[in-house]
Amino acid sequence: MNAIPICCFTRATPNAIIFHILQFLIELHLEVDSIKMDEEPERAKRWEGGYERTWEILKEDESGSLKATVEEILFQAKRKRVFESHGQVRLGMMRHLYVVIDTSRTMEDQDLKPNRLTSTLKLVEYFVEEYFDQNPISQVGIITTKNKRAEKLTDLAGNPKKHIDALKKAKDSTCGGEPSLYNSLSLAMQTLKHMPGHSSREVLIIFSSLTTCDPANIYELVKTLKALKIRVSVIGLSAEVRVCTVLTRETGGSYHVILDESHFRELLMFHVKPPPATSSSECSLIRMGFPQHTIASISDQDAKPSFSQAHLDSTSGGPGLSMGGYFCPQCQAKYTELPVECKVCGLTLVSAPHLARSFHHLFPLEAFQESPLLLHHTERFCEACQGELKDKSVFTCPSCNSVFCVECDLFIHDTLHCCPSCIHSRSAP
Amino acid sequence: MMMASEDEVSLLVIVVDVNPIWWGQQANREPQFTLSKCLDAVMVMGNSHLVMTRTNKLAIIASHCQESHFLYPCKLWKFGDGHGDENASTSGDGKYELLSVANDFIAEEIKNLMSRTEVKGNQTDTLLAGSLAKALCYIHRVAKELEAGQEMKSRILVVKAAEDCALQYMNFMNVIFAAQKQACDITGGLYLKIPQKIALAQYLLWVFLPDSDQRSQLVLPPPVHVDYRAACFCHRNLIEIGYVCSVCLSIFCNFSPICTTCETAFKIPLPQVVKSKKKKLKPST
Numbered sequence: 126m127n128a129i130p131i132c133c134f135t136r137a138t139p140n141a142i143i144f145h146i147l148q149f150l151i152e153l154h155l156e157v158d159s160i161k162m163d164e165e166p167e168r169a170k171r172w173e174g175g176y177e178r179t180w181e182i183l184k185e186d187e188s189g190s191l192k193a194t195v196e197e198i199l200f201q202a203k204r205k206r207v208f209e210s211h212g213q214v215r216l217g218m219m220r221h222l223y224v225v226i227d228t229s230r231t232m233e234d235q236d237l238k239p240n241r242l243t244s245t246l247k248l249v250e251y252f253v254e255e256y257f258d259q260n261p262i263s264q265v266g267i268i269t270t271k272n273k274r275a276e277k278l279t280d281l282a283g284n285p286k287k288h289i290d291a292l293k294k295a296k297d298s299t300c301g302g303e304p305s306l307y308n309s310l311s312l313a314m315q316t317l318k319h320m321p322g323h324s325s326r327e328v329l330i331i332f333s334s335l336t337t338c339d340p341a342n343i344y345e346l347v348k349t350l351k352a353l354k355i356r357v358s359v360i361g362l363s364a365e366v367r368v369c370t371v372l373t374r375e376t377g378g379s380y381h382v383i384l385d386e387s388h389f390r391e392l393l394m395f396h397v398k399p400p401p402a403t404s405s406s407e408c409s410l411i412r413m414g415f416p417q418h419t420i421a422s423i424s425d426q427d428a429k430p431s432f433s434q435a436h437l438d439s440t441s442g443g444p445g446l447s448m449g450g451y452f453c454p455q456c457q458a459k460y461t462e463l464p465v466e467c468k469v470c471g472l473t474l475v476s477a478p479h480l481a482r483s484f485h486h487l488f489p490l491e492a493f494q495e496s497p498l499l500l501h502h503t504e505r506f507c508e509a510c511q512g513e514l515k516d517k518s519v520f521t522c523p524s525c526n527s528v529f530c531v532e533c534d535l536f537i538h539d540t541l542h543c544c545p546s547c548i549h550s551r552s553a554p
Numbered sequence: 555m556m557m558a559s560e561d562e563v564s565l566l567v568i569v570v571d572v573n574p575i576w577w578g579q580q581a582n583r584e585p586q587f588t589l590s591k592c593l594d595a596v597m598v599m600g601n602s603h604l605v606m607t608r609t610n611k612l613a614i615i616a617s618h619c620q621e622s623h624f625l626y627p628c629k630l631w632k633f634g635d636g637h638g639d640e641n642a643s644t645s646g647d648g649k650y651e652l653l654s655v656a657n658d659f660i661a662e663e664i665k666n667l668m669s670r671t672e673v674k675g676n677q678t679d680t681l682l683a684g685s686l687a688k689a690l691c692y693i694h695r696v697a698k699e700l701e702a703g704q705e706m707k708s709r710i711l712v713v714k715a716a717e718d719c720a721l722q723y724m725n726f727m728n729v730i731f732a733a734q735k736q737a738c739d740i741t742g743g744l745y746l747k748i749p750q751k752i753a754l755a756q757y758l759l760w761v762f763l764p765d766s767d768q769r770s771q772l773v774l775p776p777p778v779h780v781d782y783r784a785a786c787f788c789h790r791n792l793i794e795i796g797y798v799c800s801v802c803l804s805i806f807c808n809f810s811p812i813c814t815t816c817e818t819a820f821k822i823p824l825p826q827v828v829k830s831k832k833k834k835l836k837p838s839t
Contacts, residue, residue, distance in 0.1 A: 322821075410800070411798045411799075415784045418780070472795070478731075532695060543725045
């Protein structure tokens with residue numbers, strides 16, 4: 126997407142509301158384009174097509190106010206988030222994802238406040254937290270690239286704290302030089318190619334520069350990535366770059382360019398959900414351990430303080446000795462947190478709630494049916510929150526026919542994943 | 555100890571299990587502790603919470619066999635204020651009007667609930683997940699309706715009578731994870747099994763009335779050991795090492811070639827066959 130005509134258009138309009146409306150409408154158009162991308166190899170650029178008269182969608186009512194249209198559009202924006210469920214497609218639950226952050230000279234640009242790097246690091250921190258919330262048995266690693274080189278900020282690990290600490294420290298680092306797509310992809314590939322076949326191998330690149338400096342032919346690397354079944358997705362911060370388009374198309378990933386910070390956040394959240402599993406990923410039984418948590422107190426005779434295996438390598442301060450913890454059932458090595466991969470015997474240690482967190486992906490909640498408020502004159506209150514039904518439409522669960530308001534509908538689909546009225550019946554889901 | 559500022563709203567939601575079958579059996583077991591005594595203790599707790607700070611809010615949900623019903627606040631009142639009910643009696647003994655109206659209302663509602671609901675079957679287990687889900691939706695709505703500048707802390711207190719229903723496992727876990735996300739940390743709650751039910755009010759006031767900031771200053775009952783081991787899907791035994799299907803995440807104690815839940819065939823790891831290197835024949839000189 127060429128960002129220049131869009132920027133000129135929006136900077137001319139001072140009204141913040143109109144800006145958001147246009148952003149939403151442009152977004153709609155963007156979505157249509159990305160669907161078309163699958164059909165034809167090259168799509169028409171924006172300046173080649175005719176103009177869209179996006180201002181004609183705004184309609185004034187008799188008094189000249191845009192309030193009704195604005196409310197309608199905001200309401201639609203709220204509803205949009207709920208409709209992206211995959212249905213009965215098999216999802217890849219165990220994911221190994223590398224996030225590549227471009228820290229080249231263009232990241233000092235101030236179009237995202239306070240500058241692109243700080244804004245990106247903050248959003249990636251939020252992404253890491255949400256990622257581990259939705260995919261508790263997956264792993265993430267972070268790579269940065271600048272000065273034509275790539276280096277690993279953190280290794281692939283299942284614990285969010287390490288990544289968040291590293292990201293916080295990286296805020297002070299300087300940006301400079303040019304990024305190197307080839308080097309960062311080959312660095313990610315070196316680790317990902319050894320990952321077992323049943324997990325999904327993904328790379329997410331946040332690319333702000335318009336150039337890349339590669340030591341060899343990147344199209345050869347793209348072929349290797351495709352053979353290794355590594356999916357690469359890119360989020361662009363400046364404009365569309367052809368090499369990224371080819372890279373994502375060949376490996377089966379997605380490519381988007383951001384409009385502003387809230388769009389950036391939405392695109393990152395899009396990558397939090399597990400992607401549909403490719404037909405080539407193998408299904409296997411993974412051997413895992415479920416350690417007991419022992420809480421020993423000093424008064425117990427047999428309790429002895431011991432070091433956690435994870436703390437032996439860490440350089441951060443704090444006492445390593447602790448009384449209780451999780452003991453690996455195979456080799457009795459101690460760890461303070463789960464999930465973790467045992468350093469001594471290689472067994473993956475998780476707890477049952479970690480697996481339970483992923484169940485809502487396997488049994489997704491159906492979308493509720495929207496109907497206008499006027500049809501429901503018998504019910505005045507939302508079943509879940511007991512609030513008065515004030516919005517123009519209400520939502521009905523197809524199985525139990527209970528009525529919910531817009532806010533509860535969003536909450537139920539985003540966070541709860543179960544209908545409060547359906548779970549009152551005794552039948553198992 | 556920090557005093558709570560005027561801008562901080564603390565919302566307490568009490569979920570009471572009123573399964574009539576269990577309480578009916580309880581009346582035979584221990585006649586001095588009945589449902590009305592239990593609700594008296596809960597009302598004392600609710601009143602104390604409202605009196606602690608002016609900005610505290612309360613909600614009480616009764617968890618019945620097939621539904622959960624909000625005992626307080628009433629749907630017909632405007633949220634927060636207004637006791638505009640014709641039947642509201644001004645209490646003659648000088649009690650704070652909010653409390654007397656609340657107590658009367660709770661008593662009225664629970665009577666209506668118990669008399670109108672038909673009891674089917676004889677299961678004594680309780681369906682808590684639904685009440686917790688409604689409590690979370692209510693908290694979410696109250697959080698959205700706050701005025702600018704106000705912060706809210708919310709907590710849920712569950713008074714459970716009967717045993718858990720095993721069919722509800724997945725719904726229960728979903729609700730717990732949703733609560734964890736709202737609280738922004740592990741739901742660091744307290745579990746207490748009360749040895750003497752008659753003293754319920756004392757336990758409620760001692761252990762559960764202070765909020766989470768103040769609990770660090772008190773000596774509370776020790777935490778109960780929770781067994782986080784998983785149960786295998788084939789025998790329901792608790793296992794320490796198991797095999798997890800990568801597609802549907804079901805847990806098995808032994809290796810099997812097909813997953814019984816999602817019926818995918820697994821790749822059996824065979825030992826690697828090492829290709830023998832061809833030895834180059836040296837040309838004999």
